[in-house]
Amino acid sequence: MNADIIPARTPAEIFLARAFDASKTVLPGNTDVAKWREASLKAFNASGLPHRRIEAWHYTDLRTLMRDALPLATAPVAATIDALRKEFAAAGALARRLVLVDGFFVPELSGGLPEGLKVRSLASVLTEGRPDLIALLSSQDLAAQDSIVSLNAALMQDGVVIEVAPGTAIAEPVNLIHVTASPAPAANFSRSALIIGAGASLRLAESMHVASRAETVRAGQANACLIVSLDNGAKLAHTAMVTGTAPGSVRLETVMVRIGARAKFDSFALVAGIGLVRRQMFVRFEGAESETSLSGVSLLGGREHADTTLLVEHMAPGCVSRETFKYILDEAATGVFQGKIHVAPGAQKTDGKMLCKAMLLSDMAAMNNKPELEIFADDVACGHGATCGGLDLDQLFYLQTRGLPFAQAEALLLEAFAGELVDGIGHEGLIKAYRREVSAWLVARHGQRAAPCAVIT
């Protein structure tokens, strides 16, 4: 239950309200958008930053964890874009890319997009005020009353609106790259939308990039919303690599997905090497016989905190949902998994299965695991499970007797644990890239620690 209390405003909350007042005249949008922003800020001010008495935020008390807010990011200057262009060229950056720099869409860095894809910046959509797109962008009822989503609506600076024409099939990934380039720590608020027409399909690969000149100041704050609409028979395969930020950073991601009939939405996320990450996904089946698979791996050490919170609403009959998440927690890291499958009356023949497995490698690490089912239909097959444990000692011993030192045996088992979900991505290039990230994390982890396999002689 949510307790109705109105606590004193924190410095961060006061700062955010002031930032809105100072920038509302320059934030993009027509008068209707301005009204929407005002209403959103009012909603945010009424509840403030989410805290432990808000059930959905119980384990990620943002009031405590985000004491201070940072100034709003500014659009990248020409020199920054130029430097990034060279950086991308030198690194052989991904083709078919859309680039957001500090939350601002930069068409000059984007390109190679396939036919059938229409891309606009959020700022231009808000300014033009096309009613259908505005309606979609502002339909945040899926995340009812979430103050972070309200805050995003109040302060959204830019983002990208992607439309895939009906019937278009795009198999190779379109990359959405979030670049941190701000020379000083800043807060960016982006909102993007993905509209996939009937029978169309898209693979969207989100990743993060830290500009080399921003390397020392990447402890920024990001509040990103992605709104997805899948028309009947549409397919979206989505991956997100949430890496590369630093201790002290805060990343809040909200994904809101509406799924039509006979449509398919798959999403995988890797969270590694971060400060604080909250990913919340709200998925609603609005048409019959659709499918979703949500999965993710979080690799955490230090005092990192990663929260995945899901709400999957089966509003239509015959839909299948799979939610599978894994956490590896080392040192004093905290993991949070909250998943709820809601089956509405009439959503018969729903098939829902949720599983979260956490591997704790340290006595100081903590996992908060809360799967839930809420079922109002009588002919459904739903289940959930949650496990927390350490490595299997029999498996470790077996590998050691074959000559693998403890650290290597452990890494092999952890890689297998995480790899199972990575292999489900269904695209060879992406699987390789994600496997590399997992291995890199495991290697870095052993680099930091004294070898536990030291030979006693």
Place this chain on the structure above:
Amino acid sequence: MLEVKNLNVSVGGRKILDDLDLTVRDGEVAALMGPNGSGKSTLSHVIAGRKDYIVETGDVLLNGENILNLEPDVRAAKGLFLAFQYPTEIPGVATVTFLKAAFNAQRKHRGQEELSTPDFMKRVKASAKRLEITQDMLKRALNAGFSGGEKKRMEILQMALLEPSFAILDETDSGLDIDALRVVADGVNALRSPSRGFLIITHYQRVLDHVVPDTVHVMAQGRIVRSGGKELAVELEKSGYRDYSAEPAVA
């Protein structure tokens, strides 16, 4: 050569191995037999380096070196191999990936160069063929969903690849049908050499028809109570372990 001297081992305050002495020389195949609960598997796990047991006193020498304080992987690199009674299933780790990691980890420990993938694959394929292990099995996750026979053959494949100086086979014969037993026994016989010792733990004489031992030891209540030649196994097959199940008889 393996020498177990005056070994006393307990777990949870219960004594499992009691002043155990056992020597198996290079080139020797020793069979270790005995009733359930006599401590045979414990002995194999203590030698391999399992930490769940408390070694109170005693020594285990591999080729003259005391190995009791060494980690299991170091013991392996020094030439020890244990074929498990119940090989552990490791989902998510492809068998061939594991084999290469183990093979190269041992070489690395011994200061040898790691083998390239093609060279390594050549070795694997040669051994796998002899043991009737298919390519498909090598691609599958290690032991995951393998039948009993497949698991045991995989243990022998690992032994063949790792070329230990001393191998312990913990009830490798149990759960095998006659054909699988022959394949496994042939695999073991192929590895017999004057420089390699074997300790074959078994309940049954049957496997010893295929892998003929030089010596047979009977274990009961945590110690060796009788030793003899291969005819001892035949005798046990007839008389059973009844004589050894109560207080240890005087050998």
